[in-house]
Amino acid sequence: MEKRRVVLTFPYQLIDQPITYHLIRDYNLVVNILRAKINPEEEGRLMVEISGDKKSLDEGMDYLKRLGVSIQPLVKDIRWLEEKCTHCTACLSICPTGALSVERKEMKVSFEKDKCIACGLCILACPYRAIEISF
Amino acid sequence: MAKTISEINEKIKKGEVIVVTAEEIIDIAEKEGIERAAKKVDVVTTATFGPMCSSGAYLNLGHSKPRIKLGGGKAYLNDVPVYTGLAAVDIYIGATALPEEDPRNKVYPGEFKYGGGHVIEDLVAGKDLKFTALSYATDCYPRKKLETWINIKDINEAVLFNPRNAYQNYNVAVNLSRKIIYTYMGVLQPHLGNAMYCSAGQLSPLLNDPYYKSIGVGTKIFLGGGVGYVVWNGTQHNPCVKRTKRGVPCAGAGSIAVIGDLKEMSPYWLKGTSITGYGVNLTVGIGIPIPILNEEILYYTTVKDEEIWAPIVDYSEDYPLGREKIIGEVNYAQLKKGKINFRGKEVSTASLSSYARAREIAEILKNWIKEGKFLLTEPVKQLPSTNSGIRLKNLKERNLD
Known part of the structure; x- marks a missing residue:
């Protein structure tokens, strides 16, 4: 499969x-x-x-x-703009698939495109508009 | 073994100073003990990077020819209204100001794409901003209308002046209702779907100096990438809240008012912030050095995330109605793991304050001090502490009739 x-x-x-x-x-x-x-x-x-x-x-x-x-x-169609991200983690608790995650030691956010289902919830949650969906 | 600030400054000048961050001091004190650590370490750097809505900047634009009196008129920077109730060409731009045509929450939840916080970020970034003003004519200030571009490098002064920053601890926000809510603490999912917090915890300045023994009026700080000063206690400074045995407040307590030259700051450390359904804001980076004058001051800097407890508050009903109800308590070590157990449910947690950026500030400030670029100052006045008797007042509404 x-x-x-x-x-x-x-x-x-x-x-x-x-x-x-x-x-x-x-x-x-x-x-x-x-x-x-x-x-x-x-x-x-x-x-x-x-x-x-x-x-x-x-x-x-x-x-x-x-x-x-x-x-x-x-x-x-989905872009995580790393230069805009402040690694606050506000998007994390809202992301249903874990596509946005944080490495707990460094406390830095990363984005795994393969896990993203483009639900768009993170766009509302990000205070710095660091995620964009053009659909 | 007490040290003085001037002794520490001498060490800084000679390049002999020992500076560590508020994270590093935890291990040092655990290995070497408080007494030895206090002898060895001269300065502990603390930091925070989060949305701080009581922020803004005052600018002096320089006089136009012919002159205009903005005081008593109306003025805008990139269509965002600025406060003009000052002298002829002094204005204040507040972080939460919105353009008059912004739809706000008419289409719910509002996006709040651009406002005062973004104006400040753009100004610091050196971008040209559109300035428009309408006023009334006087014999000495005849002009009624002004439209021009302004740039931070061309104006006389640009000063960041924030009446309330760096809150000492804060609420953890949850939503007990059945619908999604959009708050200043972020998007809160229904039925305890998530929990949002906003503090750097063990790195946060006032949590490392819980009784304000070293941070006071006149303390020199890292502010927005430049140098600033603590100028007063912040508004709503509330030192007399419940505290743990080691003095850590269990709720939002102290805060500071800060000032600094905006011309020397950076847009990386002052970020316009859009909070869906709520409004705009400014995220501010602050770093404060704590001089290790004695063992007691050092002891307070060794505070760990698991020793800092924050109140869990329902933002669907209790907070909006002004009920002072705490529905639980959680510590920052638990919050930073990403999940807490609350009311029999696993609730995912997230922060509005960036711990990664706070860490970066603590490191930068450490290096400034080590390299002799940043000397410490002696406070000229202490912040009100637990003996002040301060009680936070709610507004007493009275009938106008």
Whole structure:
């Protein structure tokens, strides 16, 4: 089993297509939708965690590309701006996955992109606006 | 073996001074004992870096031609209102001031992206700020309107003057209600979802000098990356709270008012702060040297996180309604582990005060002293202590009719 967190961008003509359904049924993938934003006049964006065996995942991704869906790793959409972080730890108790954590000896905060589910709770909790999500 | 501040200053000048941080002294005293440690160590550095809302700066902008009288008028820095009730071109920018058009909490929770704290950070960073003012004309000050860019390097004075900083201990905030709340202590999840604290604990200045035996009016300090002074007790200075056997207050107690030349400070140590649903603020870095004049003063600096207890307060109801209710107590060693057990629940903890930055300040101040760049001062007046009889007053509201 492999897991990929990606942001899918759908062009205008695709936003009414049941693409997630096909990913699940035709490619046997587990699709977990983390965030979705579809504006009929613009493009659609879907933040998803897709899991399955490597072959199915690759085929599923090829299917999306053939349709004209652009695929971008989730990590590009979430940024922890280290230069703005004061290592206060205000984000820690609110982060549900432990993507933001502190090394207790040094008391310095770090961010593990792979653990982040882009819930956005930390954005409200950070007094220095050191976390940005562009979605 | 008592030492004097002038003796310590002589050692600083000769490069013979022994300086350690309030963290390092704990181990030294444990290994060598109080008596030997007090002989050996001359100065202990303490520090804190956290949001301190009673902060601000006064500026003298220089006179325009023709002259304008800002006093009695209205003025703004980057659209943030400044206080003008002073002389013609003196203004005060407070950390919590907000632009008039900021939506505040109309769209709840408000974001509070920019305000007084950010203006101060930008000013210190050397950025140009938009200054606009409207006033009334007089025979000697005929101008009614002024719009210009200002820069810290071009104005006469820029002085950070904070009426209440470096609180000696503070509440631990929790939320007992069923909905999320946005407080000055951060985002609090419902049903005791998290606990927020705000103190550097064993590194914090006033927790290392609980009875204000060395920190007083005139004490020279690290302030915002530059040099400052303690000028008075802070507002709401409340020394007569419950204390532990070793004198550590079990709640918010003392505080200090501080001053320093903003032109010599740094935006790394003065940060504009946006507290969701609450407002803006300024996070201030403060470091205070404690001269080890005797064993008693040294003993107080050896305080450890596990010996400092903070009150747990409910911010969903008790705090907003002004009930002085403490629902539990916890020490900073427990808080710093990231989880506390409270009311049968494991509650995750987080801080608004940066321990990593406080540590950095304590090290910087230590090096300034070791390198002979920073001499200690003798306080000219003591801060009110436990014998002062001070009782914090609530506002007595009276009917205007």
